[in-house]
Amino acid sequence: MQISLPNSAFLGNIDAFLRSFDPSDPGRLRITFNPNWVSVHPIAISMTASLGLHMKGQKKEIICDTALAKSKNYLERMGLFALLGARQKIKLQEHEPAGRFIPLTVIKGQDELEKFIEDLVPLLHTTPSQAEAIKYTVSELVRNVIEHAKSPVGAVVCAQFFKKTSRVSIGVADVGVGIRETIGASYAVKSDGEAIKLALVPGVTGTTARPGGTEANAGAGLFFIKSIAQANRNFFVLYSGDSMYKLLKTPAQTRINLHADPEDDRHSFLEGLPYWQGTAVGVDISVADSQNFVELLNLIRKVYRLDVREKISQKYKKARFI
Amino acid sequence: MIASELTIGMHSEAGAFAQDKDKARQMRLERILPALKNGRTVILDFEKVDATTQSFVHALISDVLRQYGPDVLERLLFKNCNEVVRAVIEIVVDYMQKPPPVPPNGNGLH
Numbered sequence: 380m381q382i383s384l385p386n387s388a389f390l391g392n393i394d395a396f397l398r399s400f401d402p403s404d405p406g407r408l409r410i411t412f413n414p415n416w417v418s419v420h421p422i423a424i425s426m427t428a429s430l431g432l433h434m435k436g437q438k439k440e441i442i443c444d445t446a447l448a449k450s451k452n453y454l455e456r457m458g459l460f461a462l463l464g465a466r467q468k469i470k471l472q473e474h475e476p477a478g479r480f481i482p483l484t485v486i487k488g489q490d491e492l493e494k495f496i497e498d499l500v501p502l503l504h505t506t507p508s509q510a511e512a513i514k515y516t517v518s519e520l521v522r523n524v525i526e527h528a529k530s531p532v533g534a535v536v537c538a539q540f541f542k543k544t545s546r547v548s549i550g551v552a553d554v555g556v557g558i559r560e561t562i563g564a565s566y567a568v569k570s571d572g573e574a575i576k577l578a579l580v581p582g583v584t585g586t587t588a589r590p591g592g593t594e595a596n597a598g599a600g601l602f603f604i605k606s607i608a609q610a611n612r613n614f615f616v617l618y619s620g621d622s623m624y625k626l627l628k629t630p631a632q633t634r635i636n637l638h639a640d641p642e643d644d645r646h647s648f649l650e651g652l653p654y655w656q657g658t659a660v661g662v663d664i665s666v667a668d669s670q671n672f673v674e675l676l677n678l679i680r681k682v683y684r685l686d687v688r689e690k691i692s693q694k695y696k697k698a699r700f701i
Numbered sequence: 702m703i704a705s706e707l708t709i710g711m712h713s714e715a716g717a718f719a720q721d722k723d724k725a726r727q728m729r730l731e732r733i734l735p736a737l738k739n740g741r742t743v744i745l746d747f748e749k750v751d752a753t754t755q756s757f758v759h760a761l762i763s764d765v766l767r768q769y770g771p772d773v774l775e776r777l778l779f780k781n782c783n784e785v786v787r788a789v790i791e792i793v794v795d796y797m798q799k800p801p802p803v804p805p806n807g808n809g810l811h
Contacts, residue, residue, distance in 0.1 A: 489721055496718060511752050511785060518720040518754055582796070594764030595726065597796070599755050672752075676788035683796040696771035698794040700787060701744070701780045 380404060380434075382427050383411045384454070388419040389548075390614035390625065390661050396423055397623060400653040407440035410463070414447045417454065421537040421550030422616060422661030424457055428483050429535040429552040429657070431463040436531055441465065457537055458482040479504050479540035487533035492521050495536070503540045503547060509666040512607050512675070513538075513547050519600045520551040520660055526596075527585065528555030530657060545667040546613070554657040558619040561585035571620025572650045579605055579617070579624065579641040581682065603679060604662060606637045609644065610675040613663035620656075623649045637682050707736040708780070712749040719753040719786075725760035733765055737773065748781035758793045766797040 381401040388396035396419070408430060434441050443465035446454060454460065462483050481502050486492050496518055500510040517536065524534035530553035538549045559574040565588040568574040577583050582590050584598030592598045601617065605626055608615035612635070615626040627645045629635055638644050709732055715724050736743050745761070747753075765773055779790055 489723060493716075493721065496720070507751065514718055514720075514752065515754055518718070519756060522720070522722065522756060592759075592763075594729075594767065595722065595760055597755065597759040597763065597793075599759070599796075603755055673784040673788050676785065676792065680788065680792045680795060683792060683799060694771055695798055696774040696794075698787075698790050699774055699778050700782050700790075701778050 380407070380430065381409045381411065382430060384413065384417050384419055384423060384427065386413040386416050386418065388423045390420055390422070390616050390663060391628075393420065393422065393616055393625070393661065394623070394647075394649065397618060397649075397652050397655075400426075400655070402654050402656070405439075407442065408434045409442040409444070410465075411444045412446040412448060412451065412454075417446065417448045417450045420661050421457075421539055421548050422552065422618075422659055423550070424454065424459055424483065424537050425535045425550035425552035426655070426659050428459055428462050428537075429530075429532050429554050429659075431459075432485065432532040432535065433554045435464065456480070456482065479542065481536070481538040483535060483537045485533050485535055486521050486525070488525060489522075491533075492518065492525065495521070499538075503538065505540070505547070505666050508672070511672040512611070512664050513549070513666070515672075516549060516604050516607055516662055516664060517551070519604060520549075520662075523600055524551065524553045524555065524658070527561045528553045528557075528658060530555030540666070545665055547664050547666055549662050549664070550659070552657065552659040557656060558617075558658055570622065570650065572622035572624075572648065575617055575619055575622050575624050576641050576648075581639055602639070602682075604660070605641070605644070606679050606682075607664060607675060608662050609637060610635055610678055611663070611665040613665060614661070615663075616661040617658070618652070618655055618660075619658040621650060621652050621654050623652055625649075635678060637678055639682050705740075706742045706744060707732065708744040708746050709733070711745060711747045711753075715750070715753075715757070717749060717751045719747075719750050719757050722756055722760040725757045729761055729764060733761070733777070734768070737765065737769065737776065742776040742778065744778045744780050746780040747783070747786045750786055751783070752785045753789050755789055755792060758789050762790075763793060763797050766794070771798055 521534045559571045562574040562585045564585045581599045581602040584592045584596040586596045605615045612629045617624045625647045
């Protein structure tokens with residue numbers, strides 16, 4: 380297998396990075412770096428780390444090329460080389476500008492998730508209200524991995540704050556069973572792509588074929604995360620097996636409309652990609668003051684909103700707040 | 702004599718960011734459902750809870766709504782909810798009373 384961290388791989392241009400992944404020869408993993416500059420989204424770092432950890436766990440060979448680019452310091456501070464046990468000759472400066480990040484963290488259980496979320500806000504230097512969408516996103520994505528992925532390395536998470544664009548980029552990767560197997564437990568899916576699209580529909584969960592889910596799973600988690608990205612006019616990427624769904628940015632002048640069916644969103648969709656055994660999610664979230672998490676939740680509610688006839692029926696009740 | 706109301710403090714059970722589904726499930730099974738079964742009113746007090754997740758609230762109340770129907774909302778009350786918590790609860794209460802949208806491939810069932 381080979382994974383190559385390129386000059387640039389953010390969610391907008393992540394396709395080339397995914398296509399460059401070579402899953403053949405599973406007995407060894409080689410990690411290479413663009414020699415001039417490496418600037419990548421946390422999803423790329425999380426994927427690289429999760430794959431490396433999986434190989435380490437199986438005591439298989441990892442060849443980590445020497446990173447030459449100056450930006451290798453960023454990968455070092457993200458904890459990539461330490462996690463893989465790969466030595467690099469790097470002398471870190473104490474105060475580098477790219478200081479607002481969450482280094483690679485492996486989360487295998489609820490207690491670790493709770494601790495991670497606790498530490499998240501001060502590390503990113505956001506205000507508590509700005510952090511709501513970020514905490515929400517990380518919590519739901521990691522919880523998905525813990526509950527459904529059966530990933531031998533757990534969830535591998537990292538995040539980066541970009542001051543210039545007031546954006547936090549989050550990457551969560553696992554090397555578990557993948558979405559097709561999870562959704563396929565309850566739905567007849569013929570491909571990874573079909574499973575990915577189903578997983579994004581609210582009310583669909585692999586734990587039951589009953590629409591609306593079980594008492595433990597509503598099948599709404601990924602729909603919520605996609606909606607958070609969409610309401611912020613940002614990207615969201617979901618990659619599993621040989622397929623990737625990418626929510627594209629909603630243009631500034633276009634009204635935000637959330638859709639239950641991911642096909643109705645402005646998106647790109649690729650099948651036949653190199654096979655990723657597991658799931659990787661990348662999401663960007665704006666943290667500008669104008670972003671209001673409550674407004675976003677109200678937008679999401681509209682997707683579920685009952686029509687007038689249902690509301691005036693005697694059976695419908697509102698939650699009572701006292 | 703058994704009090705007619707049971708108040709559960711969410712902050713002490715689940716913290717300022719209520720997201721642990723396991724704790725939500727435990728509260729539902731060990732406290733909420735037994736109290737409702739005994740005819741009591743249950744008050745879920747979200748004081749000091751800054752935010753919560755849909756999956757937490759779903760694990761907390763969806764099966765209560767499923768078992769008892771929407772009428773249970775007459776005696777399952779939500780107290781001291783900020784805007785975020787309130788919005789999440791309203792989403793869960795809404796979708797538990799409405800069939801979810803049909804998946805793209807029909808019902809897709811095995």
